Amino acid sequence: MGGLISIREVTKTFGAKTEGLLALRAVSLxxxxxxxxxxxxxxxxxxSTLLNLVAGLLTPTSGEILIEGKRVSGVPENxxxxxxxxxxxxxPWRTVYxxxxxxxxxxxxxxxxxRPIVEDYIDFMGLSGFERKKPYELSGGMQQRVALARTxxxxxxxxxxxxxxxxxxxxxxxxxxxxxxxxxxxxxxxVLFVTHxxxxxxxxxxxxxxMSARPGRIKGVFDVNIRRGRRDPAVKATAEFNSLxxxxxxxxxxxxxxxxxxxxx
Amino acid sequence: xxxxxxxxxxxxxxxxxWTFSLIFAFCFLWEILARLQVGSFFFWDFMVPPSKSxxxxxxxxxxxxxxxxxxLYHSGTTLWRAGVALMGGVLVAVPVGFALGWWRALDAVxxxxxxxxxxxxxxxxxxxxxxxxxxxxxxxxxxxxIAVSFVMVINSLYGVKSTDSVLINSLxxxxxxxxxxxxxxxxxxxxxxxxxxxxxxxxxxxxxIVSTEMIQGKEGLxxxxxxxxxxxxxxxxxxxxxxxxxxxxxxxxxxQYVEKKVLKWHFETTARA
Numbered sequence: 001m002g003g004l005i006s007i008r009e010v011t012k013t014f015g016a017k018t019e020g021l022l023a024l025r026a027v028s029l030x031x032x033x034x035x036x037x038x039x040x041x042x043x044x045x046x047x048s049t050l051l052n053l054v055a056g057l058l059t060p061t062s063g064e065i066l067i068e069g070k071r072v073s074g075v076p077e078n079x080x081x082x083x084x085x086x087x088x089x090x091x092p093w094r095t096v097y098x099x100x101x102x103x104x105x106x107x108x109x110x111x112x113x114x115r116p117i118v119e120d121y122i123d124f125m126g127l128s129g130f131e132r133k134k135p136y137e138l139s140g141g142m143q144q145r146v147a148l149a150r151t152x153x154x155x156x157x158x159x160x161x162x163x164x165x166x167x168x169x170x171x172x173x174x175x176x177x178x179x180x181x182x183x184x185x186x187x188x189x190x191v192l193f194v195t196h197x198x199x200x201x202x203x204x205x206x207x208x209x210x211m212s213a214r215p216g217r218i219k220g221v222f223d224v225n226i227r228r229g230r231r232d233p234a235v236k237a238t239a240e241f242n243s244l245x246x247x248x249x250x251x252x253x254x255x256x257x258x259x260x261x262x263x264x265x
Numbered sequence: 266x267x268x269x270x271x272x273x274x275x276x277x278x279x280x281x282x283w284t285f286s287l288i289f290a291f292c293f294l295w296e297i298l299a300r301l302q303v304g305s306f307f308f309w310d311f312m313v314p315p316s317k318s319x320x321x322x323x324x325x326x327x328x329x330x331x332x333x334x335x336x337l338y339h340s341g342t343t344l345w346r347a348g349v350a351l352m353g354g355v356l357v358a359v360p361v362g363f364a365l366g367w368w369r370a371l372d373a374v375x376x377x378x379x380x381x382x383x384x385x386x387x388x389x390x391x392x393x394x395x396x397x398x399x400x401x402x403x404x405x406x407x408x409x410x411i412a413v414s415f416v417m418v419i420n421s422l423y424g425v426k427s428t429d430s431v432l433i434n435s436l437x438x439x440x441x442x443x444x445x446x447x448x449x450x451x452x453x454x455x456x457x458x459x460x461x462x463x464x465x466x467x468x469x470x471x472x473x474i475v476s477t478e479m480i481q482g483k484e485g486l487x488x489x490x491x492x493x494x495x496x497x498x499x500x501x502x503x504x505x506x507x508x509x510x511x512x513x514x515x516x517x518x519x520x521q522y523v524e525k526k527v528l529k530w531h532f533e534t535t536a537r538a
Contacts, residue, residue, distance in 0.1 A: 052434075055438050057434055057437060057438070075437050075438055075440060077440060079438060080438065080439070081434075081435065081438035083431055083434075083435055085431045088429045088431040088432055088435075089431055089432055089435035091432075091449070091450065091453065092530045092531070092533075092534050093453050093530045093531075102436075102439065102449070103439045106436070106439045106440055106441045106445055106449075107439075107440060134530055134533070136530070136533060136534045147435075150439075151439075154439070160438075
């Protein structure tokens with residue numbers, strides 16, 4: 001089966017071409033249907049830029065991105081994106097219910113038809129009883145669940161997640177990780193998951209793609225066979241898991257030091 | 266709810282109690298100094314004791330001697346003129362502000378113009394407005410409307426620009442069109458800025474209306490104040506001043522009440538920290 005998403009020699013420069021900031025350099029990646037790719041790398045390595053390019057929010061300076069064989073220009077129809085700053089993506093003047101319904105509303109679905117679907121995802125994400133609350137009345141983790149439910153409700157075939165758990169506490173993060181795997185099992189979307197957490201990348205990903213410091217390049221791709229088909233947080237304690245985390249860390253370590261040095265300049 | 270009520274009773278009411286006590290103490294001091302005629306006699310001729318002004322105010326309210334001193338009528342005139350100017354200004358300026366905030370080309374050309382005009386007192390146009398619209402209410406309303414518009418254009422413009430880019434991006438990924446983004450996100454994000462613009466504009470609209478009434482015409486609170494000044498009836502003058510204060514404070518107070526109701530989500534998200 002061909003890759004559902006193919007990223008071909010994508011370069012992205014911000015600002016003027018000659019003196020601008022080179023964010024990505026010749027990145028190529030084939031992603032198969034239903035695959036969960038975690039993108040891991042030091043901060044400022046262009047992970048989020050790559051995601052925004054796939055989402056059609058940015059256009060590549062050179063190279064191209066194809067989704068199901070079609071070149072991305074503008075926002076593709078079948079994508080859903082979840083952001084790190086989830087609280088900013090929720091509308092504070094709307095209730096949780098109305099926020100979750102927004103995706104379907106934008107796709108042109110009527111209120112009556114939306115209701116069963118929205119209720120379904122409220123239930124699935126464990127948000128029952130919070131329907132009439134406003135987002136700011138919820139905890140961070142619950143807010144992110146609202147954002148997830150909203151994105152899932154219109155059944156995108158590709159899920160783009162930009163460090164979705166970076167601003168929640170460690171315990172909530174573990175719970176949300178299980179949510180992701182649960183969602184995956186139910187809907188079998190293709191997922192592109194950006195994180196700077198190595199263990200999260202290995203735990204969630206079918207493959208973990210390691211990126212280098214600016215300009216972002218793909219430094220290594222790890223096949224993660226540990227968890228496939230199962231959903232068990234216990235794998236995090238296995239020797240296999242830890243050795244893989246060590247390998248990924250080995251690859252990233254120099255990059256982190258590089259990016260630290262770059263920041264000092 | 267119970268907790269909020271208790272907090273209000275402790276601080277809200279107590280705070281207000283202090284405010285009123287301060288005003289009362291000030292008036293009391295004024296009253297005594299005026300009665301004793303401390304220092305210059307001339308000064309206390311126009312700094313009429315507050316009790317006397319209040320008595321006059323009450324009599325002008327209940328049994329005005331003639332039309333010129335019918336303070337209720339003139340308050341009504343000033344209020345409706347300011348109200349029309351405010352509404353007109355908002356209706357004209359908010360769409361303009363939205364257009365400037367949304368289209369960068371327009372923003373680049375026109376925003377500096379509005380920024381330049383904003384601190385300009387719109388009263389400078391009043392002579393021209395009299396020539397254009399006559400000496401009635403229209404020229405006064407227009408002068409006030411211009412003042413309101415300058416405030417509202419800038420405020421709604423910044424309201425539009427304050428819309429979070431992450432929010433806009435997230436809507437785009439759900440397939441939102443520009444019209445969707447404008448209707449479902451930008452409009453709401455701009456509302457708090459528009460509301461605070463209106464709060465400022467209430468004062469501005471009354472200010473300009475009263476000023477134009479002082480300059481020309483036979484109606485409105487500005488007219489009453491100057492009419493009394495011409496006749497050296499200073500207690501009547503203070504009655505006009507008091508009426509203007511009450512009209513302005515009442516309008517702002519009412520608006521703040523509406524604002525808190527309508528923009529509950531805004532105050533709850535910003536005042537939480």
